[in-house]
Amino acid sequence: MTHGRAQDFTPTRTAGLERLSQFIPRAGSAYARMRNHDLGAGQHAHVSTLSPWIRHRLVTEAEVLDAVLARHSLTAAEKFVQEVYWRTYWKGWLEQRPAVWEMYQQGLRAALDQVQTQSGLRSTWADACTGQTGIDAFDHWAQELVQTGYLHNHARMWFASIWIFTLRLPWELGADFFLRHLLDGDPASNTLSWRWVAGLQTRGKTYLARADNIETYTGGRFRPKGLAGVAVPLEGPEVPRVPLPAPQMPGLMEPCALLLHDDDLSPAYLFDHGLAPVATACLVTTRDRSPLHVAPHLEEFVQGAMADVTTRWADRLGPLTPALSGVGALADWARATGARQVVTPYAPVGPNATALRALEAALAPDGIRLVRLQRRYDSAAWPQATAGFFKFKEKIPTLVAGLKGIGVV
Numbered sequence: 001m002t003h004g005r006a007q008d009f010t011p012t013r014t015a016g017l018e019r020l021s022q023f024i025p026r027a028g029s030a031y032a033r034m035r036n037h038d039l040g041a042g043q044h045a046h047v048s049t050l051s052p053w054i055r056h057r058l059v060t061e062a063e064v065l066d067a068v069l070a071r072h073s074l075t076a077a078e079k080f081v082q083e084v085y086w087r088t089y090w091k092g093w094l095e096q097r098p099a100v101w102e103m104y105q106q107g108l109r110a111a112l113d114q115v116q117t118q119s120g121l122r123s124t125w126a127d128a129c130t131g132q133t134g135i136d137a138f139d140h141w142a143q144e145l146v147q148t149g150y151l152h153n154h155a156r157m158w159f160a161s162i163w164i165f166t167l168r169l170p171w172e173l174g175a176d177f178f179l180r181h182l183l184d185g186d187p188a189s190n191t192l193s194w195r196w197v198a199g200l201q202t203r204g205k206t207y208l209a210r211a212d213n214i215e216t217y218t219g220g221r222f223r224p225k226g227l228a229g230v231a232v233p234l235e236g237p238e239v240p241r242v243p244l245p246a247p248q249m250p251g252l253m254e255p256c257a258l259l260l261h262d263d264d265l266s267p268a269y270l271f272d273h274g275l276a277p278v279a280t281a282c283l284v285t286t287r288d289r290s291p292l293h294v295a296p297h298l299e300e301f302v303q304g305a306m307a308d309v310t311t312r313w314a315d316r317l318g319p320l321t322p323a324l325s326g327v328g329a330l331a332d333w334a335r336a337t338g339a340r341q342v343v344t345p346y347a348p349v350g351p352n353a354t355a356l357r358a359l360e361a362a363l364a365p366d367g368i369r370l371v372r373l374q375r376r377y378d379s380a381a382w383p384q385a386t387a388g389f390f391k392f393k394e395k396i397p398t399l400v401a402g403l404k405g406i407g408v409v
């Protein structure tokens with residue numbers, strides 16, 4: 001089977017902007033009509049395939065919205081704009097329920113333990129990950145994901161549904177399989193979408209993959225047999241909402257070091273705050289996306305993206321440490337810079353946020369502050385992500401109107 005290659009996703013801002021400008025003409029009514037059709041690897045022209053760049057903010061959500069709305073009215077591009085805001089909504093929702101990410105990680109560790117001791121589970125899981133279940137569509141998507149690092153949204157929904165309700169595998173193992181391979185693998189969008197399919201996110205509402213729907217939206221390529229006919233929702237505890245963190249500001253008179261990470265690789269907004277770092281480092285946590293090995297194409301994408309951003313901004317960064325992992329190495333670097341504060345783009349719930357918490361604790365005795373700078377795009381939208389997307393969606397016109405004040409950073 002031949003697929004488009006992961007290299008189609010070049011980890012540079014230039015490549016992301018080119019993809020965006022190619023896609024813009026199709027972001028209006030064509031997207032609304034055709035976005036659910038998955039015609040296979042190399043044929044994803046009905047959607048933007050921008051997610052690897054947006055996920056790492058080589059190109060930001062605000063830039064994408066700005067460019068699309070310069071060409072289309074909000075009414076014409078409503079569906080596309082809503083999809084971009086799904087990412088924002090998921091992030092804001094998880095930010096207010098960080099325990100859901102911890103529960104996912106615990107559930108994953110428990111499922112990986114079961115895999116060690118239950119041979120039947122182990123072989124079903126291995127067959128699902130290598131695309132050898134005998135369900136042709138599912139096997140195709142498993143291989144497409146492993147080979148390209150991308151799957152169409154509809155394929156992700158069908159895949160997750162078959163994983164949970166037909167193969168009856170723990171959903172956390174499926175979410176982990178995605179996080180190890182997706183170039184856009186994202187704690188919020190991934191965990192919460194898997195929970196949504198499983199019936200954990202919108203209580204009692206599951207997503208059932210159906211052969212006729214798959215046939216219609218794959219251009220007749222697949223009509224899988226033997227799929228589960230019902231999707232009984234999984235059960236899990238309700239998680240209380242916690243307040244969003246208060247905004248932080250850097251002290252502009254104090255020397256600062258800059259710590260970049262893969263949740264936000266567009267540092268222009270930091271420089272707009274007047275930051276002039278004495279030194280810069282890149283925090284690398286790609287391997288912390290999973291307890292298992294992450295795909296080489298994922299590590300290459302993130303390394304390439306970091307090389308791209310640090311090359312473009314070289315004259316603003318000071319001496320550069322291109323890759324740091326582990327709290328000890330990070331704290332040593334921060335102390336050696338002589339800075340009194342480490343400024344970093346705000347990292348939403350996930351491996352970077354976890355690493356930053358450890359760093360903050362390690363630096364506190366030295367009186368070095370960690371300052372997480374939020375974007376106005378996030379701080380405007382996240383407080384709206386309190387309940388379901390339906391309620392959040394109503395705020396989109398106001399949020400979009402507010403983008404004008406944000407510019408394209």
Ligand SMILES: Cc1cc2nc3c(=O)[nH]c(=O)nc-3n(C[C@H](O)[C@H](O)[C@H](O)COP(=O)(O)OP(=O)(O)OC[C@H]3O[C@@H](n4cnc5c(N)ncnc54)[C@H](O)[C@@H]3O)c2cc1C
Nearest residue numbers: 047048049050051083084087153156184185186189190193
């Ligand atoms: C089970 C499952 C797991 C998923 N895991 C991830 C993940 O790890 N990372 C991730 O970025 N997305 C995830 N998604 C959401 C969605 O499938 C992808 O964002 C989308 O397919 C990316 O392709 P695109 O850029 O061509 O999207 P387009 O259709 O062109 O949409 C434009 C942009 O809107 C955003 N977007 C679109 N759909 C969604 C959505 N449903 N949720 C959140 N943002 C969306 C993305 O930033 C995308 O780049 C998952 C969906 C499901 C059902």
